[in-house]
Amino acid sequence: MILRAQTVVTLNGPPLRDGAVAVHGGRITAVGPFETVARQSSGEVVDLGEQILMPGLINAHCHLDYTTMRHSINPPASFTGWISRINALKRQMTDDDYLQAIALGFEELRRWGTTTVCNLEAFPELLPKLPPPPIRTWWFLELIDLRSRVTSEALMQGALSFFESRPDWLGGFGLNPHAPYTASAELFRLCNACGSRFGMPLTTHIAESAEEEAMFARREGDLFEFLSKLGRPMNDCGQRSSFANAVEGGLIGPGWLLAHANELEEPDFALIAATPGDWHLVHCPQSHAYFKHRPFAWKRLETLGVGISLGTDSLASNDSLSLFSEMQAAQQAAPWLTSETLLRMVTTHPAKALGKVGELGELRPGAHADLIALPFAGDAPRAYDAILNNRSPIEWMMLDGNIV
Numbered sequence: 001m002i003l004r005a006q007t008v009v010t011l012n013g014p015p016l017r018d019g020a021v022a023v024h025g026g027r028i029t030a031v032g033p034f035e036t037v038a039r040q041s042s043g044e045v046v047d048l049g050e051q052i053l054m055p056g057l058i059n060a061h062c063h064l065d066y067t068t069m070r071h072s073i074n075p076p077a078s079f080t081g082w083i084s085r086i087n088a089l090k091r092q093m094t095d096d097d098y099l100q101a102i103a104l105g106f107e108e109l110r111r112w113g114t115t116t117v118c119n120l121e122a123f124p125e126l127l128p129k130l131p132p133p134p135i136r137t138w139w140f141l142e143l144i145d146l147r148s149r150v151t152s153e154a155l156m157q158g159a160l161s162f163f164e165s166r167p168d169w170l171g172g173f174g175l176n177p178h179a180p181y182t183a184s185a186e187l188f189r190l191c192n193a194c195g196s197r198f199g200m201p202l203t204t205h206i207a208e209s210a211e212e213e214a215m216f217a218r219r220e221g222d223l224f225e226f227l228s229k230l231g232r233p234m235n236d237c238g239q240r241s242s243f244a245n246a247v248e249g250g251l252i253g254p255g256w257l258l259a260h261a262n263e264l265e266e267p268d269f270a271l272i273a274a275t276p277g278d279w280h281l282v283h284c285p286q287s288h289a290y291f292k293h294r295p296f297a298w299k300r301l302e303t304l305g306v307g308i309s310l311g312t313d314s315l316a317s318n319d320s321l322s323l324f325s326e327m328q329a330a331q332q333a334a335p336w337l338t339s340e341t342l343l344r345m346v347t348t349h350p351a352k353a354l355g356k357v358g359e360l361g362e363l364r365p366g367a368h369a370d371l372i373a374l375p376f377a378g379d380a381p382r383a384y385d386a387i388l389n390n391r392s393p394i395e396w397m398m399l400d401g402n403i404v
């Protein structure tokens with residue numbers, strides 16, 4: 001099949017006018033000017049007309065379990081207060097409620113042009129009850145060992161048996177020790193070992209709130225009190241920041257998808273600079289605004305060469321799963337960010353963080369045929385701005401070579 005559009009945004013070259021993408025067997029086989037692609041490829045031509053044809057978007061941090069919690073929690077005075085509130089809401093939900101939340105979340109992601117999602121899954125035991133996900137999904141198994149130890153056997157069983165039984169599902173499987181305040185150093189090490197042995201991506205929440213920072217750096221604050229009362233050993237607190245504690249303790253490092261990093265201190269930036277490798281952070285602009293965290297360190301992190309991706313977080317701290325809204329919120333907070341830079345944060349950057357360079361997030365031969373189109377009648381160089389300013393649901397999508 002040959003897809004033709006007035007503008008094609010590849011993300012590995014300038015936008016093309018009257019471009020085309022040839023697709024065969026779920027993969028892209030050619031990209032270029034329509035005349036060239038049509039000469040080299042065979043198959044039915046689908047002419048999308050006055051549209052931008054581009055890669056589907058990648059959401060690098062989402063919790064589909066909580067899709068039904070939109071507007072359920074007012075912006076809290078404290079992060080710990082929010083944790084208590086979401087835990088209370090979770091206790092009221094049944095398995096069927098969660099299954100419905102996941103289905104609704106997928107629907108909303110699709111409506112807004114997301115073809116790949118990193119979903120942090122708190123209830124992996126529900127997965128056998130789910131239909132195949134409608135978009136490419138990395139299921140990150142959320143792990144917390146505050147109350148009971150997670151053994152290596154349980155981890156293996158959960159992570160491997162699940163995915164071996166679903167080879168037809170699009171996407172992959174990863175691990176999510178929840179955060180350094182809810183997952184032990186031992187659990188992080190186990191995840192690191194699993195990740196490198198089985199090539200599984202790893203993600204966690206890090207330096208998300210001022211309270212996490214107060215807990216690790218100064219042994220004080222609401223989160224410190226809350227977790228002390230739950231019986232968490234607090235002997236890792238009082239020496240350094242949450243980020244430094246996790247990096248210097250060998251818990252996290254380059255290669256991880258590190259969500260949030262809202263509360264980085266000077267020594268943390270120095271630590272990033274001093275640690276070679278590909279650092280990947282996931283910023284969630286609307287969730288960041290909801291919690292009123294300190295301004296995100298865009299310029300410092302860009303200077304350090306950190307790959308920044310965007311995520312929506314969950315609807316317990318956001319009112320939309322649209323990555324277009326996230327790009328717009330990021331540009332509002334940091335107006336110097338160009339539309340192209342922001343677009344890379346929902347395409348090529350998360351693709352790299354998932355180890356899928358050239359396969360996801362750009363249009364090139366060999367990449368998965370995950371594409372979206374949106375109306376546009378302007379000149380090709382204006383395409384990035386048009387994408388960034390999109391406020392309408394996406395009406396045309398191709399996933400793995402199939403128009404859906």
Ligand SMILES: [Zn+2]
Binds near residue numbers: 061120313314
């Ligand atoms: Zn999260």
